[in-house]
Amino acid sequence: xxxxxxxxxxxxxxxxxxxxxxxxxxxxxxxxxxxxxxxxxxxxxxxxxxxxxxxxxxxxxxxxxxxxxxxxxxxxxxxxxxxxxxxxxxxxxxxxxxxxxxxxxxxxxxxxxxxxxxxxxxxxxxxxxxxxxxxxxxxxxxxxxxxxxxxxxxxxxxxxxxxxxxxxxxxxxxxxxxxxxxxxxxxxxxxxxxxxxxxxxxxxxxxxxxxxxxxxxxxxxxxxxxxxxxxxxxxxxxxxxxxxxxxxxxxxxxxxxxxxxxxxxxxxxxxxxxx
Amino acid sequence: xxxxxxxxxxxxxxxxxxxxxxxxxxxxxxxxxxxxxxxxxxxxxxxxxxxxxxxxxxxxxxxxxxxxxxxxxxxxxxxxxxxxxxxxxxxxxxxxxxxxxxxxxxxxxxxxxxxxxxxxxxxxxxxxxxxxxxxxxxxxxxxxxxxxxxxxxxxxxxxxxxxxxxxxxxxxxxxxxxxxxxxxxxxxxxxxxxxxxxxxxxxxxxxxxxxxxxxxxxxxxxxxxxxxxxxxxxxxxxxxxxxxxxxxxxxxxxxxxxxxxxxxxxxxxxxxxxxxxxxxxxxxxxxxxxxxxxxxxxxxxxxxxxx
Ligand SMILES: Nc1ncnc2c1ncn2[C@@H]1O[C@H](COP(=O)(O)OP(=O)(O)OP(=O)(O)O)[C@@H](O)[C@H]1O
Ligand SMILES: Nc1ncnc2c1ncn2[C@@H]1O[C@H](COP(=O)(O)OP(=O)(O)OP(=O)(O)O)[C@@H](O)[C@H]1O
Ligand SMILES: [Mg+2]
Ligand SMILES: [Mg+2]
Numbered sequence: 001x002x003x004x005x006x007x008x009x010x011x012x013x014x015x016x017x018x019x020x021x022x023x024x025x026x027x028x029x030x031x032x033x034x035x036x037x038x039x040x041x042x043x044x045x046x047x048x049x050x051x052x053x054x055x056x057x058x059x060x061x062x063x064x065x066x067x068x069x070x071x072x073x074x075x076x077x078x079x080x081x082x083x084x085x086x087x088x089x090x091x092x093x094x095x096x097x098x099x100x101x102x103x104x105x106x107x108x109x110x111x112x113x114x115x116x117x118x119x120x121x122x123x124x125x126x127x128x129x130x131x132x133x134x135x136x137x138x139x140x141x142x143x144x145x146x147x148x149x150x151x152x153x154x155x156x157x158x159x160x161x162x163x164x165x166x167x168x169x170x171x172x173x174x175x176x177x178x179x180x181x182x183x184x185x186x187x188x189x190x191x192x193x194x195x196x197x198x199x200x201x202x203x204x205x206x207x208x209x210x211x212x213x214x215x216x217x218x219x220x221x222x223x224x225x226x227x228x229x230x231x232x233x234x235x236x237x238x239x240x241x242x243x244x245x246x247x248x249x250x251x252x253x254x255x256x257x258x259x260x261x262x263x264x265x266x267x268x269x270x271x272x273x274x275x
Numbered sequence: 276x277x278x279x280x281x282x283x284x285x286x287x288x289x290x291x292x293x294x295x296x297x298x299x300x301x302x303x304x305x306x307x308x309x310x311x312x313x314x315x316x317x318x319x320x321x322x323x324x325x326x327x328x329x330x331x332x333x334x335x336x337x338x339x340x341x342x343x344x345x346x347x348x349x350x351x352x353x354x355x356x357x358x359x360x361x362x363x364x365x366x367x368x369x370x371x372x373x374x375x376x377x378x379x380x381x382x383x384x385x386x387x388x389x390x391x392x393x394x395x396x397x398x399x400x401x402x403x404x405x406x407x408x409x410x411x412x413x414x415x416x417x418x419x420x421x422x423x424x425x426x427x428x429x430x431x432x433x434x435x436x437x438x439x440x441x442x443x444x445x446x447x448x449x450x451x452x453x454x455x456x457x458x459x460x461x462x463x464x465x466x467x468x469x470x471x472x473x474x475x476x477x478x479x480x481x482x483x484x485x486x487x488x489x490x491x492x493x494x495x496x497x498x499x500x501x502x503x504x505x506x507x508x509x510x511x512x513x514x515x516x517x518x519x520x521x522x523x524x525x526x527x528x529x530x531x532x533x534x535x536x537x538x539x540x541x542x543x544x545x546x547x548x549x550x551x552x553x554x555x556x557x558x559x560x561x562x563x564x565x566x567x568x569x570x571x572x573x574x575x576x577x578x579x580x581x582x
Contacts, residue, residue, distance in 0.1 A: 049476045051446045099474065157290060159318035186473050189317045189503045194547040195560030216476040218551035223558060246551050260477035262484070262506030264548055266529050269510040271488050 003076060005178060005210050006038040006061065010070030013056050013234075030056040031234045034070070040177070043204065043211040045225035045242060047218060047257065053234040054214050058180050061212065062094060063087070074178070092122045095176035097167050099183030104167055105155040112137055112151045115170045122174040140169040143203075145195060164188060168196065172203065180212045185220060197224055218261060222246055230254050276348050278465055278497040279305040279328065283342035286323060286332075294338065297323055299521040301342070305465065310491055310498040312508035312529065314544065315518030321501045322372050324518075325467045328499075329363045330354070347464070361398045364391060368458035372469035372501070377454050378442045384453055385422065385438030388460065392418035395461025402462045425456045429486060448479035455486065462494070469501045484511045505548055509533050517541045524573060540569045 013031040030053045038044045046054055059065040061072055063079035072079045074094060082090060098104045105114060116133045119126070128136060138148060144165040155163055164187045171179060181200075185193040197220065203209055215221050221228055222242050229239035230253065237251045249255050263269065286298035298320050305311050313321050326332050328344060330351055344351040346362065354362075363369070371377050379387060392403060393414060400407040403417040419438075426434035429452045442450055451471060458466060468487070472480040488511060491498060500512060508515050509529060516526040517540060525538040536542045543565060547558050559565070 050448050050479055153290075159322070162318050183474070187317075187470075187503075189315060189319075190505065190544055190547040190549075191561045192317045193503075193560075194549075194558035197549070197558065198560055216480075217549070218477070219549035222551045222553075223549040223555055243554055257477055258551060260481045261551055262477075262481070262504065262510040264505040264509045264533060264545065266509040266533050271484060271510050 002040065004037040005040040005042075005075055006036070006044075006212065007073040007076075008034050008036040008057075008061070008070070009073070010035065011057070011060060011067050011072065012069035013053075013060060013065060014068040029234060031060070034236055036229055036236070036239070038178075038210060038212060040210055041204065041208050042227065043213055043225040045213045045215070045221040045228035046231060047215065047221055047228060048231035049257075052231045054231060055182070056234075057231070058096065058182060058212070058214070061180065062096065063090065088121070089125065092125055092174045093176055094178045094180065095171040095174065096180040096182065097164075097171045097184045099186055105163055107155050110152045110154060111141070111146075111166055114155075114166065115140060115173050118170055118173045126175060136173065137169075140173055141166075143172070143199065144169045145192070145199075165192075165196070168199075175207070176209070178210045178212065180214075182214045183216065184213075186216065193220070200224065218246065218257065230257070277304045277345070278307050278347060279303070279499070280345040281324070281328075281342070282345075284324070284327065284344060285339065285341035286320075286327060287338045287340050288323075289336050289338060296340070297521055298327075301521075301523060303516055303523065303526075305497040305499060307464070307495050307497050308491060309514055310487070310500055310512045312512035312515040313499060313501045313518060314503065314505060314508060314515060315524075316520065316540075317503075319518040320521045321518055322469055325369070325469050325499060325501055327351075328465075328467060329367050329369055330359050331363070331369075364458075364463075365395045365398050365461045366464050368461060368463035368466045370454050370458050370466075370468040370471045372473075378450060380442050382441075383438065384440055384442065384445070385419070388422035388426070388438065388453070388457060389415060389418045391457045392421055392460045399461065402460070422456070422460065425460055426453065429456050430482065431456075447474050448476075448482070451475060451479070451483060452486070455483065459490065463496065465497045465499070466490070467499045467501075470503070471500075472507065473503070480507070481510075487511065505533065505544065517544070519569065519573070522573065524576075539565075539572050543569070 011031055011034040015028045015030055034057065048054055060067050066080055074090065079090060115137045119128055119133050119136065141147065141150060146165055164184065168184065185196050188196060204211065213221065213225055225242050227240060228242045228245050229236045230245065230251065232253045237253055238245060245254065246258065249258060281301055281303045284298050284301040287294045287296045301324055315321055328351065339352050396403045396405060396418065403421050405414060405417055423434045423438065431437060431449060431452055455471065472483050475483065484507065487498060490496060502508060512529050514527065515529050515532050516523045517538065519540045525532055525536065525541045532541065536545055543561060547560060549555060549558055
């Protein structure tokens with residue numbers, strides 16, 4: 001087997017005790033003994049309830065938090081203590097698309113500038129000249145289903161879902177190897193979601209991208225991912241091929257998540273009010 | 276009289292490039308006891324429809340070019356700003372899609388709840404068990420108690436303690452319950468919930484759905500529930516309206532529309548749902564051939580109507 005692109009070994013994370021305005025908040029253990037290995041070109045899914053530690057894990061992967069135990073290796077190298085140049089290069093190779101498109105776009109910047117900003121920082125590493133930025137921005141917009149007419153608009157002129165496409169375009173702009181997707185399609189209608197998921201699959205084939213995919217929608221995980229890990233209160237309770245985990249879950253927790261999925265067949269919905 | 280009656284609503288939004296028509300003739304009637312799911316394309320105008328009902332769009336950019344919105348017989352688009360302020364948070368409760376307009380990160384949960392309660396009580400003191408002649412302090416105390424009671428009834432334990440906390444100290448599910456409580460504190464007759472469960476995991480989502488279901492059972496309110504999740508619609512709603520580019524292309528009882536969708540766009544949506552229970556080869560998004568057929572079907576219907 002080839003060397004994994006992402007390797008997480010024995011990772012633990014404790015949020016330190018803090019003295020705040022309203023007394024001391026005790027130390028909180030958010031992650032324990034996480035072992036995950038993601039091969040280049042693979043799609044790895046992460047599912048778990050709110051508060052189970054998913055965001056904490058991604059922050060550790062990105063090198064934004066220092067693990068309390070264990071370590072994260074990207075392409076064989078640690079993700080922390082890199083120095084400035086090393087950090088910038090790593091930032092380009094690992095991108096993240098957040099769930100909340102609102103919070104991650106600067107309201108004062110046009111869409112062109114939002115995407116070109118990433119190119120200004122990483123353009124030299126990518127071999128893209130300044131004169132090529134607009135062309136590249138247009139290509140990216142087209143890839144996510146937006147057009148030339150959107151180029152000089154501001155975020156507030158887009159719907160929630162359109163903004164998420166802009167986010168994806170921005171993340172792709174720097175040609176990352178690993179894309180961390182934190183609920184990337186939860187703001188989109190299911191057709192656009194299908195478009196984006198298909199787009200992500202196509203880009204993966206063309207560019208050999210690796211995905212670390214977080215979603216509350218287990219259907220999305222099944223469609224997109226090869227393997228999945230189920231996280232409960234900071235521990236991985238099971239991981240393996242998606243079909244195996246979802247069809248024959250070994251844990252009650254996974255079964256509970258599966259059972260809570262609302263089915264689009266109205267006959268299977270006990271809560272529904274009759275018209 | 277219907278609780279909410281939107282007829283032939285046309286809305287244009289102005290920007291420096293000119294005016295763009297956004298809503299192109301929306302008809303929607305919500306009766307008490309009904310839960311309307313509003314689904315549809317990203318950018319089709321679901322949120323703007325919701326915001327129109329409580330007239331929250333700035334009139335510098337929003338121009339209503341036709342139709343009307345009646346809330347309990349009252350013409351919302353022509354009502355004075357004072358009347359509207361009383362409706363909002365009073366008879367109409369709202370949960371916004373935009374998280375930044377929902378909870379202010381710099382104020383304690385309790386402060387925000389109490390403000391919402393006092394606002395609603397200005398016109399309806401009875402919701403806090405008041406007559407309207409009490410002192411400021413007595414009103415605040417009543418607002419505090421009502422808030423605690425409501426949060427507790429929504430399954431938020433230790434509500435009294437939680438009121439002293441800030442939004443970031445709450446998990447996503449807890450915050451969402453607070454938002455629904457804030458929207459409900461004025462005992463509204465109509466609840467407009469814009470994607471209230473989108474950020475939540477399936478277990479918390481199902482708690483929230485039960486909560487809304489219970490509110491309708493107990494208080495016989497009307498609900499407009501905007502969502503992308505057709506599973507949620509099937510689970511909770513009595514009716515559904517499917518929006519596409521500023522129009523409602525299909526509507527009706529959930530049992531009918533989701534069981535036997537008639538419009539090609541509704542079918543496209545149903546076909547695009549990924550399931551966790553089986554491996555799917557390819558989901559079909561909306562490609563150009565499909566979009567052309569959708570547009571053709573809409574044009575054909577429009578012709579029938581005018582003919
Ligand atoms: N800065 C922090 N200080 C202290 N505790 C924190 C901090 N950030 C997160 N936590 C706690 O760590 C746990 C895991 O949080 P995390 O944000 O990783 O969850 P999550 O799985 O991403 O949840 P969600 O699905 O709601 O986004 C939670 O109990 C949370 O309260
Ligand atoms: N302030 C604004 N100025 C100009 N256009 C706007 C404004 N707000 C929204 N729009 C446009 O109006 C249309 C409808 O937006 P709306 O937010 O109602 O969509 P939506 O159906 O709620 O979409 P989503 O499912 O993505 O939330 C979109 O095309 C959007 O670009
Ligand atoms: Mg998170
Ligand atoms: Mg919306």
